Amino acid sequence: MTADEAVGRLESGMTIGIGGWGSRRKPMALVRALLRSDLTDLTVVSYGGPDVGLLAAAGRIRKLVASFATLDSIPLEPHFRAARQRGELELMELDESMFMWGLTAAAHRLPFLPVRAGLGSDVMRVNPTLRTVTSPYADGEELVAVPALTLDAALVHLNRADAHGNAQYLGPDPYFDDLFCEAAREAYVSCERVVDTEEFAAAGGPQTLLVQRHCVTGVVEAPGGAHFTSCAPDYGRDEAFQTAYAKAAADPDAWREFAERFLSGDEEDYRAAVADSVREAS
Secondary structure, three states, X not given: OOHHHHHOOOOOOOEEEEOOEOOEOOOHHHHHHHHHOOOOOEEEEEOEOHHHHHHHHOOOEEEEEEOOEOOOXXXXXXXXXXXXXXXXXXXXXXXXHHHHHHHHHHHOOOOEEEEOOOOOOOHHHHOOOOEEEEOOOOOOOEEEEEEOOOEXXXXXXXXXXXXXXXXXXXXXXXXXXXXXXXXXEEEEEEEEEEOOHHHHHHHOOHHHOOEOHHHOOEEXXXXXXXXXXXXXXXXXXXXXXXXXXXXXXXXXXXXXXXXXXXXXXXXXXXXXXXXXXXXXXX
């Protein structure tokens, strides 16, 4: 399906998980499709990057569940920071390990999983709804009961996928994209290229095939679909574009100009605008 067809199956008020990590292998073509839609009042679950920033800037996020929101080479995502300073979204801020185990609990259809992460930290103070449990065994240890991060839908981007919904990462890290898909009622995978299933073996071993068809609802072929984030080994982060994005985010007039140029059309328009900006820079 297309990115717009995938997003067309979603509804306002949903809890949407977005894969990737910071400014690495984010499903940006699907995020841009979200921006073209009228979806709003979303709960977004993400190891946050520009996905969070763009949706926050557009006023689409009611609640964010995240461990961070970063552009990696730029430590703090500027639109996220502005939205938080203005009090425009609710934030559930979790330790990275707590976040992972929340997805794992949802993937296993458990209400929570007990973890040590978060104990003795301000995570418990800033999340007063979190609870602890006591081990029923002789140790009697007190643990944090991390609630399941159950998703209505997950959006992830991988290097390759087949038409059945199996998907393959070829870079250094899966970024928990498999957990996002397994924790969701529906999952939509965009990829750089749709391939025949037989081609997976030549590109990498079975450990690269963590996203499997039983938990995938739809596949979107989206070359460059992670831009401007990285999608190793297919391409790196577009640092020049990211710098321009962050600079524009600091000024309302500059942001309106940026959004009009890069975000007012469809994905083909976006790629053309990016190509024009590269030619201008050279």
